[in-house]
Amino acid sequence: MSKRQVLVVDDEPKMQRILEIMLHKMGHDVLLAADGQEALKLAQSVPIDLVMTDLRMPGMDGVALLTALREHGIEAPVIVLTAHGTVESAVAAMKNGAYDYILRPFDVDAVEIVIRRALALERVQRENQFLREEVEKGWGEFIGRSAAMQQQYEFIRHVANSSTSVLILGESGTGKELAARAIHRASPRREALFVPINCAAIPPDLLESELFGHSKGAFTGAFKERVGKFEMADGGTIFLDEVTEMRPPLQAKLLRVLQEKEVERLGSNRSISIDIRVIAASNQDVRRALQQGTLREDLFYRLNVFTITMPPLRDRVEDVPLLADYFIEKYAVKLGRGRPTISTAALTHLQSYAWPGNVRELENVIERALVLGQGEQIDTRHLPPEIVSAAEPLASLAAPAPAQRLALIPAVEHLEKMLLSQALQQVAGNKAKAARLLDISERTLWYKIKKYGLS
Ligand SMILES: Nc1ncnc2c1ncn2[C@@H]1O[C@H](COP(=O)(O)OP(=O)(O)OP(=O)(O)O)[C@@H](O)[C@H]1O
Ligand SMILES: [Mg+2]
Known part of the structure; x- marks a missing residue:
């Protein structure tokens, strides 16, 4: 198995040391944390493939850490370690979504097996997620x-x-x-x-x-x-x-x-x-x-x-970043050059434009931007003037349908949907970060994502 990154959380340095040696011998990288808080911080800043945590620790204990990880969208499997005689707490951790538990003192060979299985599972999960994301870009040629x-x-x-x-x-x-x-x-x-x-x-x-x-x-x-x-x-x-x-x-x-x-x-x-x-x-x-x-x-x-x-593009602005990405790739290949990124400002303009020519128009705009800009990033200056000038976000609210021009609720929903999908795009779908960016609670964000059918 290839090298993976394992986070070991234990308040006892001796225990940390034993696990570290064992994991190194198995060929993995190890990150150490002395408590739940520290572990959570680490897991948010570097990718983690597996977490091994003591259950009883001062401050944030193992179960609380598990919950916090999931709340932050970190899905790595968690193995909890606990002393003999406290099996109940291990069972409670399993109910909360721990992958497995290990009773201390432990047998090294048995622990190795648990770790191997957990990492294999993690890989399957990740592959599934990749496939899911591929599928979720669209359907067939869509x-x-x-x-x-x-x-x-x-x-x-x-x-x-x-x-x-x-x-x-x-x-x-x-x-x-x-x-x-x-x-x-x-x-x-x-x-x-x-x-x-x-x-x-x-x-x-x-x-x-x-x-x-x-x-x-x-x-x-x-x-x-x-x-x-x-x-x-x-x-x-x-x-x-x-x-x-x-x-x-x-x-x-x-x-x-x-x-x-x-x-x-x-x-x-x-x-x-x-x-x-x-x-x-x-x-x-x-x-x-x-x-x-x-x-x-x-x-x-x-x-x-x-x-x-077929719905007009302006009614599904959340698809604009995906479509833009897809056409950038398509024309980068066609023009035989590297694939540029697109600036947040440019994307904002694309998402607030009314697209009378729908996907075809977006495709043309991206092709034009790639021809115009030879650099690494597509920016506002590579977009046609009608898109940049129309794209005062509030001005575009009048865009949907003439009959709706003065209807407040659809206009506000349109703006809200646009801002939500922009925020999600900016943080690559990380809900916790998006909520912070929007200054709303994660719960509210979840609700709105559901309401507007965003992903
Ligand atoms: N959801 C989509 N994903 C990827 N490409 C799309 C999508 N919708 C449209 N396109 C592309 O946009 C262009 C226009 O699509 P298509 O010709 O199917 O539209 P149309 O509704 O028939 O337009 P018209 O009424 O002008 O004939 C095509 O190049 C098509 O491949
Ligand atoms: Mg047609």
């Missing part, structure tokens, strides 16, 4: 662990198993296409094609033949036969992006395809049966599109079997 995003991951996993049509709504750049691809990849159709088609990018006259294909000579310019996107997506998924841009007559035809599961190429009267899943997306207000007649109601109800709404 970065973001806000409650709002976790809800979307859940919806995606849930809907992926069926072949129901899905309508994905959300502002521009919120990850609608990413969600559509994730549904396809998580579905039993993953081996077949995911065929995206952007209804806004193809001239309306061409869209129909793009979707349905055509036979040779079907219309002027149809020089050869062409397979449509529906056929290509057979067995897989077709993604109709910006579906409200499709002309209503074509929408009616699309509806027929969905109902009859058959297509006919233009200029041919042979129908081909197809098995496709349709995912449609729009960044428009669909209710309005329905009222204005740009989206047919019958098609809407057919598509709207399951709706996923």
